[in-house]
Amino acid sequence: MNLPGIKDIELERVTQPLEQAHTLPRAAYVSEDIYTLELEQVMYKNWIPVARLEQVPEPGCYLTLDFFGQPIMVVHGTDGEVRVMSSVCLHRAAPIASGCGKRHLFTCPYHAWSYDTQGQLIRAPLMDGAADFCEKDHQLPQIRSEIWEGFVLINLDPQAPALQPQIKGLTEYFKNFRLADMRIVKTLEYDSGWNWKVLVENFMEAYHHIAIHKQTFEPTYHARDSQIPDNSGPWSILHMPGMERTGEDPTNTGGFPAIEGLTDWQTKDLFAAVIFPHFLFATHAHGAAWYQVSPVSAERLHLKIHVMVPQAYLTQDDFDADAAGELAALVHDEDIFANDTVWSGLTAPLTQQGRLSPLEKSIWQCNQWWTRQMTAGA
Numbered sequence: 120m121n122l123p124g125i126k127d128i129e130l131e132r133v134t135q136p137l138e139q140a141h142t143l144p145r146a147a148y149v150s151e152d153i154y155t156l157e158l159e160q161v162m163y164k165n166w167i168p169v170a171r172l173e174q175v176p177e178p179g180c181y182l183t184l185d186f187f188g189q190p191i192m193v194v195h196g197t198d199g200e201v202r203v204m205s206s207v208c209l210h211r212a213a214p215i216a217s218g219c220g221k222r223h224l225f226t227c228p229y230h231a232w233s234y235d236t237q238g239q240l241i242r243a244p245l246m247d248g249a250a251d252f253c254e255k256d257h258q259l260p261q262i263r264s265e266i267w268e269g270f271v272l273i274n275l276d277p278q279a280p281a282l283q284p285q286i287k288g289l290t291e292y293f294k295n296f297r298l299a300d301m302r303i304v305k306t307l308e309y310d311s312g313w314n315w316k317v318l319v320e321n322f323m324e325a326y327h328h329i330a331i332h333k334q335t336f337e338p339t340y341h342a343r344d345s346q347i348p349d350n351s352g353p354w355s356i357l358h359m360p361g362m363e364r365t366g367e368d369p370t371n372t373g374g375f376p377a378i379e380g381l382t383d384w385q386t387k388d389l390f391a392a393v394i395f396p397h398f399l400f401a402t403h404a405h406g407a408a409w410y411q412v413s414p415v416s417a418e419r420l421h422l423k424i425h426v427m428v429p430q431a432y433l434t435q436d437d438f439d440a441d442a443a444g445e446l447a448a449l450v451h452d453e454d455i456f457a458n459d460t461v462w463s464g465l466t467a468p469l470t471q472q473g474r475l476s477p478l479e480k481s482i483w484q485c486n487q488w489w490t491r492q493m494t495a496g497a
């Protein structure tokens with residue numbers, strides 16, 4: 120099938136039924152050639168979350184980010200619509216904005232060309248002698264976007280199928296959590312020296328609770344009870360049933376009531392999900408966490424963990440955003456240890472593909488999807 124540095128026999132081990140399947144070979148994680156191919160075959164063709172609507176709550180609000188080397192901005196237009204566009208100036212390519220904020224005009228720092236909130240060029244000073252030049256012919260390239268449950272997702276491929284019809288099963292599964300009604304209350308940031316798939320795989324299995332989260336998750340969410348439903352879409356769900364609680368609920372830092380409308384099992388269980396390639400989020404009865412993953416190279420990623428709670432909590436006098444973020448920080452510190460350990464082994468030349476546990480069905484699902492994407496059109 121011709122993936123650089125990967126033998127056919129290695130891919131065949133990956134695509135066996137779960138009971139016989141192996142992990143991806145080490146080149147899938149450490150090779151820059153594979154990473155370059157991933158950009159083309161995976162990152163530029165699939166839906167990737169770039170913001171939450173509450174991060175651009177009013178007309179004029181914007182945020183910028185680097186999308187695999189492409190400077191982009193998410194802008195709440197003065198017409199009320201949220202758009203995503205290139206933020207590279209149409210004159211000589213200086214990015215016209217950085218960070219986040221609120222404004223009705225984006226003025227390039229280089230020669231002061233100004234754009235409105237739809238990316239339309241409004242004013243280009245001292246261009247009088249340029250033949251047939253007209254501001255209205257210039258608009259920043261717009262990027263396809265979709266809003267799902269308060270998340271803004273983009274896709275660089277104009278031909279790619281729309282996201283929402285592909286994730287109906289997942290949408291139904293999380294419907295009661297009303298993610299759209301949640302708000303980010305805390306963001307934790309990390310720079311990590313691992314391939315992005317190491318993070319996704321660790322996020323999507325509960326097998327490691329028995330060793331890595333022995334004190335935090337395993338007492339309530341036993342690894343052996345975790346379940347991963349079959350599905351045919353570009354996503355995976357990890358369901359971690361919770362024990363009947365005798366002590367404190369580790370997810371309920373504020374002592375607030377559970378999200379209204381959850382079923383009994385949704386009130387005590389923990390859920391993690393991935394929409395491929397790397398839109399990761401987890402939910403429990405008192406909120407959610409969005410892991411915003413930004414791969415930087417084969418060996419590096421930037422991660423923002425956005426801790427989210429129901430909007431209703433924010434009006435409570437005793438709501439404490441720091442407390443809401445404590446569990447995420449604690450658990451991620453444990454996962455950093457796990458991922459560092461895995462990375463030190465994956466970079467070793469003698470490392471071979473390993474057998475998967477049936478408890479790692481999500482990894483298997485990710486790998487089937489990844490292999491299909493990477494070999495499509497080959």
Ligand code: FES
Pocket residue numbers: 208209210211212213227228229230231232
């Ligand atoms: S590069 Fe933006 S105005 Fe010149």
Ligand SMILES: [Fe+2]
Pocket residue numbers: 321322327331332450453454
């Ligand atoms: Fe973990």
